[in-house]
Amino acid sequence: MKRSLFILLLLFILIPFKTFALIEVDITRGNLNPLPIAVSPLSIDENSRKNFEKILQKKNIGSEISIVVEKNLKTSGLFNPLNKDAFLQAPDIANLKPRFEDWNLIKAQALITGKVNFVEEKLRVEFRLWDVLAGKEMMALAFTTVPNNWRRVGHIITDKVYERLTGEKGYFDTRIIYVAEEGPKTRRIKKLAIMDQDGANNKFLTLGNELVLTPRFNPTSQMVTYLSYFRNLPRVYLLDIETGMQEVVGDFPGMTFAPRFSPDGKKIIMSFAKDGNSDIYTMDLENRIVEKITDHPSIDTSPSFSPDGKYICFNSDRSGYQQIYIMNSDGGNVKRISFGKGLYGTPVWSPRGDLIAFTKLHKGKFYIGVMRTDGSGERLLTENFYQEAPSWSPNGRVLIFYRETETDDKGEGFSAKLWSIDLTGYNERLVDTPTDASDPSWSSLLSN
Amino acid sequence: MKKSRIRNIDQGAIMKLNKILKNAFLIAVACLALSACATSKKSTGQMQGDVYTGTDTVEYLASGVPDRVFFATNESVLTTASRETLRKQAAWLRKNSDVTIVLEGHADERGTREYNLALGERRANAAKDYLMTYGISSNRISVLSYGKERPVDSGSNPLAWSKNRRSVTVKAN
Numbered sequence: 365m366k367r368s369l370f371i372l373l374l375l376f377i378l379i380p381f382k383t384f385a386l387i388e389v390d391i392t393r394g395n396l397n398p399l400p401i402a403v404s405p406l407s408i409d410e411n412s413r414k415n416f417e418k419i420l421q422k423k424n425i426g427s428e429i430s431i432v433v434e435k436n437l438k439t440s441g442l443f444n445p446l447n448k449d450a451f452l453q454a455p456d457i458a459n460l461k462p463r464f465e466d467w468n469l470i471k472a473q474a475l476i477t478g479k480v481n482f483v484e485e486k487l488r489v490e491f492r493l494w495d496v497l498a499g500k501e502m503m504a505l506a507f508t509t510v511p512n513n514w515r516r517v518g519h520i521i522t523d524k525v526y527e528r529l530t531g532e533k534g535y536f537d538t539r540i541i542y543v544a545e546e547g548p549k550t551r552r553i554k555k556l557a558i559m560d561q562d563g564a565n566n567k568f569l570t571l572g573n574e575l576v577l578t579p580r581f582n583p584t585s586q587m588v589t590y591l592s593y594f595r596n597l598p599r600v601y602l603l604d605i606e607t608g609m610q611e612v613v614g615d616f617p618g619m620t621f622a623p624r625f626s627p628d629g630k631k632i633i634m635s636f637a638k639d640g641n642s643d644i645y646t647m648d649l650e651n652r653i654v655e656k657i658t659d660h661p662s663i664d665t666s667p668s669f670s671p672d673g674k675y676i677c678f679n680s681d682r683s684g685y686q687q688i689y690i691m692n693s694d695g696g697n698v699k700r701i702s703f704g705k706g707l708y709g710t711p712v713w714s715p716r717g718d719l720i721a722f723t724k725l726h727k728g729k730f731y732i733g734v735m736r737t738d739g740s741g742e743r744l745l746t747e748n749f750y751q752e753a754p755s756w757s758p759n760g761r762v763l764i765f766y767r768e769t770e771t772d773d774k775g776e777g778f779s780a781k782l783w784s785i786d787l788t789g790y791n792e793r794l795v796d797t798p799t800d801a802s803d804p805s806w807s808s809l810l811s812n
Numbered sequence: 813m814k815k816s817r818i819r820n821i822d823q824g825a826i827m828k829l830n831k832i833l834k835n836a837f838l839i840a841v842a843c844l845a846l847s848a849c850a851t852s853k854k855s856t857g858q859m860q861g862d863v864y865t866g867t868d869t870v871e872y873l874a875s876g877v878p879d880r881v882f883f884a885t886n887e888s889v890l891t892t893a894s895r896e897t898l899r900k901q902a903a904w905l906r907k908n909s910d911v912t913i914v915l916e917g918h919a920d921e922r923g924t925r926e927y928n929l930a931l932g933e934r935r936a937n938a939a940k941d942y943l944m945t946y947g948i949s950s951n952r953i954s955v956l957s958y959g960k961e962r963p964v965d966s967g968s969n970p971l972a973w974s975k976n977r978r979s980v981t982v983k984a985n
């Protein structure tokens with residue numbers, strides 16, 4: 365009797381260790397059971413804590429960083445960060461050697477622990493990811509950076525955890541550039557604004573003196589191309605985010621609009637409108653050579669390169685109504701790919717290359733959807749009164765776009781906000797911005 | 813119907829025929845209006861089809877010279893009423909030969925931003941082409957598209973949208 369009980373106990377202890385396959389998160393379908401994960405506050409010694417409090421005005425930078433990680437994980441929809449009140453083990457001890465039974469008890473399947481140090485005026489952070497069921501360390505990394513970068517450390521930790529558990533690169537150490545909006549619907553004031561992916565560190569880049577639209581990052585996320593109505597001449601501009609230097613792109617005798625960078629960052633592709641006809645052009649930023657890519661009496665706009673630079677998808681009404689087309693990067697071999705009911709606009713090639721995201725208008729409703737690059741497999745992710753302009757997360761798993769509300773009988777109640785949704789169609793979320801917002805563009809991963 | 817290639821239709825010759833055909837023309841207008849009423853789904857007091865026909869938002873360049881013309885959804889074709897307005901503008905511009913103008917093209921909010929910028933430009937150019945056939949020099953006209961950025965009516969209903977689909981002639985000097 366005693367002996368069999370012993371064996372039973374032994375089995376219970378052994379079973380978890382027998383799980384040789386480490387935890388994995390499947391991101392290819394809607395995740396209705398997000399992985400329970402415990403994010404232990406990063407431990408910090410008293411001396412380091414005081415130093416960081418002086419520099420950053422944060423009482424405990426270790427906890428603050430873990431809150432950034434926790435919020436990121438929650439927003440991804442793939443993880444369920446557990447309530448810290450239930451944690452049994454102190455952060456410093458957990459980081460040395462977690463007592464897996466304790467974490468198992470609160471149903472955590474993964475655990476993040478870590479330590480923060482003040483080293484020669486710098487912030488040194490180490491963190492570990494643990495598989496609670498298998499009782500194993502999955503990853504251990506350390507970074508050193510300037511204290512002001514503490515939020516980025518949180519984002520980088522999230523990216524590493526996300527990558528380790530999903531097998532795909534993360535999208536947390538990224539920024540969003542967008543148009544901040546204020547004022548009545550008939551006289552909106554619009555400014556370029558930039559913020560971290562989680563809404564922190566919001567900064568306005570223009571003053572609102574002129575209308576600005578459709579900002580887009582270059583591949584290194586240091587430059588932005590956008591449309592400005594400076595001096596009432598709508599033209600495509602280039603802005604260096606660090607220096608604030610701006611310049612007009614090309615010397616066109618009319619409106620240029622709908623700009624985007626080529627995947628190598630060397631060209632800008634855009635529309636130029638003349639005499640009631642919009643065609644697509646590229647301009648090489650080095651030698652300033654302008655090339656006409658489409659030549660058709662219809663509206664050709666919203667061009668977007670494939671990630672390998674070989675193809676361009678764009679919007680045209682050459683069939684009579686707005687549809688999506690693809691062509692070779694030199695303008696040859698134009699093919700229509702959207703054939704569903706309704707109008708299609710704003711095609712954007714996914715960074716993975718296999719999908720094109722779009723806006724669709726059908727029977728008075730707006731949809732954000734995706735289709736394969738040959739137009740097959742159309743999937744609508746979300747329906748609304750008005751929404752458009754999807755932009756891909758750098759790993760191609762999330763789309764950010766903007767939505768406008770219907771006004772009431774008096775024309776009141778207008779607002780524009782950023783939203784995000786997973787490629788799966790799940791995890792739709794409002795993205796917090798200090799003002800109304802539109803035209804979001806997602807940066808590449810800032811660190812790798 | 814989809815493209816605004818009105819330049820080919822309305823040549824200067826029409827001007828000469830104008831007086832002769834005036835009566836026939838008026839009858840034709842009446843017929844068109846009737847058929848439009850008969851076929852349109854909605855014909856409120858202020859819309860014909862989905863083209864705005866009211867005067868709520870209209871301002872005047874001079875007495876009897878309205879400043880704007882309206883368009884059907886996704887269209888840049890000038891309606892009969894629009895042509896009449898533009899002929900009045902052309903007459904006024906011929907009389908005031910020092911005036912230069914900006915044609916501001918607009919779209920309603922029910923379209924994607926970039927396409928609407930192109931559509932606004934196309935609409936303003938439809939108006940420009942028509943003014944040019946009535947003898948107004950292209951160097952007196954500049955075109956500026958606002959897409960959906962500057963609605964006059966902030967409503968979210970078909971009537972508000974019809975007011976916003978417009979080309980407005982603005983004195984530039």
